[in-house]
Amino acid sequence: MSESLPQGAKPFDFTGNAKEWFGIWIVNLLLSIVTIGIYSAWAKVRAKKYFYNHTYVEGRNFDYHATGKQILIGRLIVIAAVIVFQVVASVLPILGLLLLIGLLFVFPWLIVRSMIFNARMSSFSNVRFGFVGSVGQAFLTFIIYPILTALTLYTTFPILDRAMKRFSINNHKLGQAQFKMEVGLGPFYKAFLVAIVWIVVVGLLGAVLSGFSFTEFAMAMDNPNAPPSEVMKVVGLFYLLFFVAFLPAAFIYQALTRNAVYNNTTLEGGHQFASNVTAGRLLWLAVSNMVVVICTLFLMLPWAQVRMARYLAAHTGFIPGGSMDDFVTQQQEAGGALGDAYTDLEGIDVGLPI
Amino acid sequence: MSDAPQLRGLRGHAYAARSSYRQPARLLTREGGEDLWVDIQNDERAVLGSAYLSELQIDPPLGTAPRKVTFPDGAVFETSDHDAIEALTGKTRGSMLHHYEGFNARLIGVVAICLAAAWVLWRYGLDIMASVAIAFTPPAVIEQIDVGSMQTIDFTMAEPSKLSDEQKADVEKIYHRLVQSLPQDVQERHSFDLLFRDVPGMGPNAFALPGGTMVMTDAFVNEFPEPDVMAGVLGHEIGHVVEEHGLRRLYRSLSTYILIAFLAGDVGPILEDVVLEGNVLLSLSFSRRQETSADEFGLTLSDEAGFDPAGLKVFFEKLSEKYADQEPAQWTSTHPSSQERVKAIDAFIDGL
Numbered sequence: 176m177s178e179s180l181p182q183g184a185k186p187f188d189f190t191g192n193a194k195e196w197f198g199i200w201i202v203n204l205l206l207s208i209v210t211i212g213i214y215s216a217w218a219k220v221r222a223k224k225y226f227y228n229h230t231y232v233e234g235r236n237f238d239y240h241a242t243g244k245q246i247l248i249g250r251l252i253v254i255a256a257v258i259v260f261q262v263v264a265s266v267l268p269i270l271g272l273l274l275l276i277g278l279l280f281v282f283p284w285l286i287v288r289s290m291i292f293n294a295r296m297s298s299f300s301n302v303r304f305g306f307v308g309s310v311g312q313a314f315l316t317f318i319i320y321p322i323l324t325a326l327t328l329y330t331t332f333p334i335l336d337r338a339m340k341r342f343s344i345n346n347h348k349l350g351q352a353q354f355k356m357e358v359g360l361g362p363f364y365k366a367f368l369v370a371i372v373w374i375v376v377v378g379l380l381g382a383v384l385s386g387f388s389f390t391e392f393a394m395a396m397d398n399p400n401a402p403p404s405e406v407m408k409v410v411g412l413f414y415l416l417f418f419v420a421f422l423p424a425a426f427i428y429q430a431l432t433r434n435a436v437y438n439n440t441t442l443e444g445g446h447q448f449a450s451n452v453t454a455g456r457l458l459w460l461a462v463s464n465m466v467v468v469i470c471t472l473f474l475m476l477p478w479a480q481v482r483m484a485r486y487l488a489a490h491t492g493f494i495p496g497g498s499m500d501d502f503v504t505q506q507q508e509a510g511g512a513l514g515d516a517y518t519d520l521e522g523i524d525v526g527l528p529i
Numbered sequence: 530m531s532d533a534p535q536l537r538g539l540r541g542h543a544y545a546a547r548s549s550y551r552q553p554a555r556l557l558t559r560e561g562g563e564d565l566w567v568d569i570q571n572d573e574r575a576v577l578g579s580a581y582l583s584e585l586q587i588d589p590p591l592g593t594a595p596r597k598v599t600f601p602d603g604a605v606f607e608t609s610d611h612d613a614i615e616a617l618t619g620k621t622r623g624s625m626l627h628h629y630e631g632f633n634a635r636l637i638g639v640v641a642i643c644l645a646a647a648w649v650l651w652r653y654g655l656d657i658m659a660s661v662a663i664a665f666t667p668p669a670v671i672e673q674i675d676v677g678s679m680q681t682i683d684f685t686m687a688e689p690s691k692l693s694d695e696q697k698a699d700v701e702k703i704y705h706r707l708v709q710s711l712p713q714d715v716q717e718r719h720s721f722d723l724l725f726r727d728v729p730g731m732g733p734n735a736f737a738l739p740g741g742t743m744v745m746t747d748a749f750v751n752e753f754p755e756p757d758v759m760a761g762v763l764g765h766e767i768g769h770v771v772e773e774h775g776l777r778r779l780y781r782s783l784s785t786y787i788l789i790a791f792l793a794g795d796v797g798p799i800l801e802d803v804v805l806e807g808n809v810l811l812s813l814s815f816s817r818r819q820e821t822s823a824d825e826f827g828l829t830l831s832d833e834a835g836f837d838p839a840g841l842k843v844f845f846e847k848l849s850e851k852y853a854d855q856e857p858a859q860w861t862s863t864h865p866s867s868q869e870r871v872k873a874i875d876a877f878i879d880g881l
Contacts, residue, residue: 195592198630201639207792208646215792221591228594235551236595261783266673268681300551301544301605350549422799465800474640504547 181438184449184492189485191229193478199225200477216250217243226484227297232493235300241292283313290343299349302502308346316342333363340436350502352443358435366431370424377420423458430454437491445496452490460486539613541595543569543577546603556598556606558582558617567598569606578604587614589623592630650788659780663773668740671776672720675740679724682744690725692747697725700750703759703836704743707767710834719770725750737766739775753844760831761841768826774819781815817865824870828877838881842874 180186203218220243227237264271287310294306316338324335337360344356430452437450464479543554554577557568565582578600586599596614598606608614615624629635690697704723708716719741726744728734733749743766753759769775828838849867865873 191592194632198632198636199592201636201643202626202630204643204792205639205646208643208650212788212792225591225594228591235549238597262670266670266677268677300549302547302549350547461798461800468800472644500548500550502549 180449180451180490180492181494184447184494185233187488187491187493188231189226189229189481189488190231191225191481191484193481196225196481197477213247214243216247219243219246226480230484230488232299233495233499235499238298238301239296240298240303241296279318280314283317284310286313286317290346294347298504300499300502301504302350303504305348305350305505306346307348308342312342312346333360333367336432337363340432344436344440348505349442350504352446352502354440354442356436356440358439362435362439363432366428366435369431370428373424373427374420377423378416381416381419422462423454426458426461427454430457444501447494447496449492449494450490451492452487456486538570539608539610539617541606541608541610543571544605544607545577546600546605554606556608556617569600569604578602578606582617587618589621590615590627655781655784655788656777658784659777662780662784663776666776668718671740673740675720675738675742678738679742679744682726682728686730687726687728687744690727690747692725692750696750696754699754699756700725700745700759703756704763706834706836707760707764707830710830711767711771715771721767721770735762735766737769737775739770739773739779741770743767743770753847755840755843757831757837757840758844759840760834760836761827761838762844764827764830764834764836765823765841766827767830768823769819772819772822772826774823778816778819820864821870821873824874825877828874828881832881838874838878842871842878845871845874 199221203214203221207213207215207218220239220241223241224239227239230237260271260274263274287306287308290306290308294304297304320335320338324331337358341356344354347354431454433452434450437448440448442448460483464482467475468479538555538557540553540555542551544551552571554569554571557570558565559568560566561581566579567582567585568579569577571577580600580602584601588597588599590596590611593609593611595607595609596611598608598614600606618624629639701723704721708721721741721743723743723745725747727747731746731748733746733752735743735745735749737743743763745763749762750759753762824841827841831840832838845867849871864870
């Protein structure tokens with residue numbers, strides 16, 4: 176499974192270390208608590224900046240330029256909106272339902288605004304990123320496609336997943352250079368099938384080994400007077416199934432698609448990317464991180480984060496196709512109607528898996 | 530500036546404005562009247578940027594990450610010579626923060642304070658946040674929550690009550706006696722409406738909504754017509770209303786969610802789910818505390834109103850007889866087990 180990065184690929188380098196990050200993280204935490212959460216906006220900037228600053232490609236690093244104030248205002252707007260929504264929904268459930276439908280249309284706009292904000296606030300080698308996706312595209316990708324996928328009972332999930340990644344990557348720019356992901360459906364469906372095969376094989380193997388019978392199981396589920404020990408056994412089995420079948424399957428899918436995406440993504444100017452993460456390593460990192468973090472009452476969380484960042488960086492490569500000196504930040508178009516008045520709103524961070 | 534071969538000044542790299550063009554360079558300073566004049570010079574001694582020190586934007590220190598100096602025209606100078614930059618800027622607020630973030634023995638104190646603060650936050654902070662939120666919720670909103678919830682309940686699961694008027698009157702008499710025993714100001718704060726509904730899936734049950742609306746199922750009136758039992762259960766539900774348990778729970782879970790999202794930050798895959806599920810288990814224990822508290826409130830109230838507080842016990846005893854095998858383990862449940870509650874009730878009655 177562990178193939179090396181292709182010839183000519185320079186691995187990303189994460190130079191942060193757990194000790195240093197721990198100091199920053201714990202002070203962030205303390206100040207956030209002392210200021211009843213207000214400082215957390217600045218803490219977020221510091222955290223993001225730390226990880227960006229310590230990620231290098233070809234001796235050049237990333238940077239994050241948002242200010243705590245921008246993030247704070249974005250968060251206050253979100254909190255206000257949630258409160259208004261909660262009150263409306265509990266006072267007038269019907270109107271709440273209408274608002275929910277309205278949100279369906281606001282959501283794509285929010286996604287685009289937040290991606291624009293995050294892109295513009297990030298830079299590599301002194302050149303800012305940009306995002307050019309449209310709200311219409313976002314509506315299609317994040318509202319229509321998921322509905323269609325659900326209608327096909329998730330057999331088309333790889334199509335949806337590829338659409339989301341394509342929306343995110345193909346609309347990003349570094350300065351004026353466009354990112355482009357060109358990957359067929361094959362790798363996505365292959366990853367999907369491998370994950371499903373894993374679930375089926377492990378499930379069957381487990382059933383054979385434990386002498387588990389479906390009739391017994393159905394009986395236990397149907398009979399409300401089943402002894403509690405039986406019920407506990409079923410619950411335990413579900414957790415076991417989750418940890419040995421579903422969780423690894425999710426990581427298999429994630430690892431295979433990540434590699435496919437990076438290996439088929441280019442940056443204008445002849446630059447290419449590469450990735451060779453493996454499901455086994457990712458799973459091991461995630462599970463061992465979880466155990467360590469919980470056992471240390473979260474105090475080892477910075478260590479876990481650094482460990483993950485280091486692994487991902489080391490298994491992500493950049494294949495330069497020319498000089499790294501030729502990127503130029505896109506001239507910002509003059510603030511239109513939706514320009515400056517809404518810039519603060521852009522601090523809203525819609526968490527997206529990229 | 531005559532000693533040409535000597536490379537003095539602060540070594541680093543320079544970027545042209547808005548460009549990734551990167552070249553080795555150094556930062557030179559000289560007196561410029563009131564302020565210090567700063568130049569970026571490349572190895573060929575060409576000046577790439579210059580400005581007064583006060584015009585420069587110098588990013589605050591962050592661990593061992595390189596320091597960045599941005600000139601007014603957008604040219605950037607980057608260096609890992611942390612001491613030299615600090616000498617240039619002098620002590621700033623950013624450098625204070627940086628100092629306290631350093632990994633040394635002092636951090637043990639910070640860790641201790643954080644752990645203590647996290648515990649206090651969980652133990653008291655959530656309650657305070659919930660109390661503040663409750664205080665800021667206008668009564669009209671709470672009443673409307675009841676109206677809205679009843680609409681939903683009537684629409685999805687409840688049917689009109691099939692009880693006779695005498696049956697209803699009997700229950701209402703008991704209910705009024707209980708409400709009359711509450712202090713005057715508490716009586717005025719909530720509506721205390723009693724509604725009867727036939728809810729087929731719910732069995733013998735009674736529940737209270739945050740604004741004070743009380744709902745009793747037909748099955749309950751049919752199976753437990755004894756006034757003492759009725760008083761015990763109604764007293765328990767009145768306890769939920771007076772102590773504002775419903776709202777408190779709503780606000781507590783909201784507060785927990787906000788705290789985790791804002792303080793712990795990104796916890797990574799798997800762990801995220803574990804944190805949220807752990808949170809559910811903790812809130813279950815909170816809900817059990819509420820039940821116990823409402824039990825005690827109900828016992829005191831029915832005692833004051835002249836009922837036999839043992840009535841509530843009868844209810845739980847019957848319940849545990851009927852559903853002996855089905856009770857889930859305590860830690861997975863929102864209510865304490867019936868046996869447990871009977872024991873607690875006995876102990877409380879002894880103390881009355």
